[in-house]
Amino acid sequence: xxxxxxxxxxxxxxxxxTSGLTKVYHPHGSRGGAPGTRTPQEIVALxxxxxxxxxxxxxxxxxxxxxxxxxxxRCVNLLERPTSGTVTVDxxxxxxxxxxxxxxxxELRRARSRIGMVFQHFNLLSSRTVQANVELPLEIxxxxxxxxxxxxxxxxxxxxxxxxxxxxxxxxSGGQKQRVGIARALAGDPKVLLSDEATSxxxxxxxxxxxxxxxxxxxxLGLTVLLITHEMDVVKxxxxxxxxxxxxxxxxxxxxxxxxxxxxxxxxxxxxxVGGRATGxxxxxxxxxxxxxxxxxxxxxxxxxxxxxxxxxLGAAMDTVAGRQVGRMRIELPGRYEDNVVPVGxxxxxxxxxxxxxxxxxxxxxxxxxxxxVKEGAK
Amino acid sequence: xxxxxxxxxxxxxxxxxxxxxxxxxxxAVVVGLPLxxxxxxxxxxxxxxxxxxxxxxGQVVNVARSMPFIILMVALMSFTRWVTGTTIGREAAIVxxxxxxxPFYARLVEMSVxxxxxxxxxxxxxxxxxxxxxxxxxxxxxxxxxxxxGATTTVIALIGYSAMAGTVGAGGLGDIxxxxxxxxxxxxxxxxxxxxxxVVISLLQFAGDFAARSLHRxxxxxxxLLLFRPLGRPRTVPAAAGPAGVPAPAEAPAVTDAVHKG
Numbered sequence: 297x298x299x300x301x302x303x304x305x306x307x308x309x310x311x312x313x314t315s316g317l318t319k320v321y322h323p324h325g326s327r328g329g330a331p332g333t334r335t336p337q338e339i340v341a342l343x344x345x346x347x348x349x350x351x352x353x354x355x356x357x358x359x360x361x362x363x364x365x366x367x368x369x370r371c372v373n374l375l376e377r378p379t380s381g382t383v384t385v386d387x388x389x390x391x392x393x394x395x396x397x398x399x400x401x402x403e404l405r406r407a408r409s410r411i412g413m414v415f416q417h418f419n420l421l422s423s424r425t426v427q428a429n430v431e432l433p434l435e436i437x438x439x440x441x442x443x444x445x446x447x448x449x450x451x452x453x454x455x456x457x458x459x460x461x462x463x464x465x466x467x468x469s470g471g472q473k474q475r476v477g478i479a480r481a482l483a484g485d486p487k488v489l490l491s492d493e494a495t496s497x498x499x500x501x502x503x504x505x506x507x508x509x510x511x512x513x514x515x516x517l518g519l520t521v522l523l524i525t526h527e528m529d530v531v532k533x534x535x536x537x538x539x540x541x542x543x544x545x546x547x548x549x550x551x552x553x554x555x556x557x558x559x560x561x562x563x564x565x566x567x568x569x570v571g572g573r574a575t576g577x578x579x580x581x582x583x584x585x586x587x588x589x590x591x592x593x594x595x596x597x598x599x600x601x602x603x604x605x606x607x608x609x610l611g612a613a614m615d616t617v618a619g620r621q622v623g624r625m626r627i628e629l630p631g632r633y634e635d636n637v638v639p640v641g642x643x644x645x646x647x648x649x650x651x652x653x654x655x656x657x658x659x660x661x662x663x664x665x666x667x668x669x670v671k672e673g674a675k
Numbered sequence: 676x677x678x679x680x681x682x683x684x685x686x687x688x689x690x691x692x693x694x695x696x697x698x699x700x701x702x703a704v705v706v707g708l709p710l711x712x713x714x715x716x717x718x719x720x721x722x723x724x725x726x727x728x729x730x731x732x733g734q735v736v737n738v739a740r741s742m743p744f745i746i747l748m749v750a751l752m753s754f755t756r757w758v759t760g761t762t763i764g765r766e767a768a769i770v771x772x773x774x775x776x777x778p779f780y781a782r783l784v785e786m787s788v789x790x791x792x793x794x795x796x797x798x799x800x801x802x803x804x805x806x807x808x809x810x811x812x813x814x815x816x817x818x819x820x821x822x823x824x825g826a827t828t829t830v831i832a833l834i835g836y837s838a839m840a841g842t843v844g845a846g847g848l849g850d851i852x853x854x855x856x857x858x859x860x861x862x863x864x865x866x867x868x869x870x871x872x873x874v875v876i877s878l879l880q881f882a883g884d885f886a887a888r889s890l891h892r893x894x895x896x897x898x899x900l901l902l903f904r905p906l907g908r909p910r911t912v913p914a915a916a917g918p919a920g921v922p923a924p925a926e927a928p929a930v931t932d933a934v935h936k937g
Contacts, residue, residue, distance in 0.1 A: 373801055375797055375800055375801060399722070399723070399806070400800065400803075404803075405803035405804070405805060406803060407803070408800070408801060408802065408803040409802055409803030411801070413798070413801040413802075415794060415797070415798060417792075417794055419792070419794040419795050419797065419798035421795060421812070421813060421816065421817060422817065422893065423816040423817050423819065423890075423893065424816070432799070432802065432804075432812060433802040433803075433804075435808075435812070436799075436802050436803055436804045436805075436808055437803075464893050466893070480798075480802075483802075484802065484803070490801075
């Protein structure tokens with residue numbers, strides 16, 4: 297189910313908001329110096345991150361390792377204390393709850409129990425059975441033994457592991473372990489699920505099944521999911537919105553169709569990579585971006601009929617979601633750009649994003665500057 | 676010295692050793708375990724980060740560990756008298772034995788607990804678990820096999836220490852070996868004591884290893900378990916339970932066969 301998901305449960309309420317979130321690491325535990333001055337050894341993991349995750353959406357934060365994604369997701373439930381800035385989850389300012397001490401107080405712990413988290417390496421207790429692992433957060437919430445086992449079995453059924461309750465984690469496959477991890481994260485009836493590279497240790501097939509599960513949970517339970525990943529495919533297959541992180545900052549963010557509507561968006565380019573070069577000298581190459589409400593009609597064939605021109609499609613990354621075309625297409629029109637002003641204008645009138653690929657810029661890929669992400673997305 | 680003369684001596688000595696080592700092990704575990712856990716918790720990156728407390732506990736442990744047992748026994752005499760009312764006999768020997776073993780076991784506990792994956796601690800933190808809950812549900816149960824191995828090592832070290840307990844008139848197998856074997860040249864009884872000690876230590880080591888291993892192997896589908904599998908009920912085929920639906924490996928050769936025939 298790639299592309300913009302059809303039945304997005306997203307509403308306009310923000311359920312996770314970070315503002316001006318900054319995290320500076322002091323190596324060797326040094327905390328000297330006046331505030332504001334930074335010694336060269338300090339590492340700025342987060343540099344003023346403003347994140348807005350709407351209720352009921354799947355929000356993906358993508359970036360290469362070292363971009364600060366991990367710090368960001370850990371700051372959301374305050375596993376790591378931000379150096380400055382605020383984190384609000386479901387209307388509660390967690391940074392205010394945290395207090396000043398390094399230890400998590402009762403208030404913060406209670407807030408955390410309503411935020412589920414799944415981990416790259418699953419983090420299941422090897423000393424407990426699958427069921428007992430799922431019961432752990434319920435113990436923390438103080439449920440009775442009978443309640444715990446009822447709820448744990450219910451959750452295991454939900455993730456499709458009802459028959460493995462008595463197994464130990466070591467007896468499960470990676471995908472099954474992550475399902476247990478998800479069941480455990482759901483035990484506190486969270487509104488928000490944080491996913492820290494949950495599929496990065498899994499093979500492609502298993503990744504797909506876990507992402508499908510996350511998407512199902514998002515739709516069935518109205519669960520808001522904030523996930524971080526370095527795989528463009530993950531964003532492509534489940535996310536309603538995405539943000540690109542680089543060196544501790546969010547450099548681009550928005551819903552998938554907003555990103556597509558943004559000219560020159562690197563995320564959109566990476567999500568919907570197009571390639572192909574002009575077949576001859578007298579050709580105009582145009583990148584057409586389909587997004588939003590306009591993309592409901594067969595525009596390309598209308599163009600061909602209206603202007604009686606032959607159009608070749610050089611490359612396309614398209615999906616049809618709920619009867620709407622979403623994605624990008626690289627087409628070639630006969631003649632130089634000067635001859636094609638009218639057809640290009642026609643495309644613009646249809647509400648499509650149109651980028652004329654420069655004559656000089658006949659590089660094979662859409663944009664060499666986005667190479668790592670493009671490669672990732674093109675896989 | 677005949678066997679009938681030796682027997683009451685040896686049985687009394689074995690009982691004394693068991694008594695001293697048993698009690699001091701219990702005390703060492705009861706005090707050493709929390710101490711070892713505290714050493715981890717108060718360290719850098721720990722849940723109760725407190726470097727001063729960490730340094731103080733660490734230093735006390737180091738000093739106590741570097742003390743030769745015989746000196747510790749003498750140095751602790753007034754403390755022993757305060758606790759047990761006497762400085763001679765089995766009870767008096769338990770005090771220095773336990774105090775010698777506490778830091779020893781605490782260090783072993785510290786090592787074991789450090790081995791526990793930090794991700795598990797993080798997971799419990801993310802669920803809103805308290806520090807105490809983390810210790811109880813993660814640190815101790817996950818380190819348990821290694822904690823048991825550590826306790827085994829401690830018991831065996833204590834049996835060694837207890838040989839010196841004879842100097843305060845506490846008896847025990849070591850005392851017999853020194854008094855009869857060394858001072859009276861009764862090599863027969865000495866070798867018998869050595870044999871008893873060897874058997875006891877081997878048994879303890881075996882039992883400790885067995886307990887640690889059977890806990891460690893919980894659910895691990897290792898080759899050794901495979902050995903016993905035909906005796907138990909048949910296990911479900913993992914592929915059928917897997918969500919990924921790994922195709923049966925038998926399919927692949929069949930396909931290539933068909934291609935060759937075609």
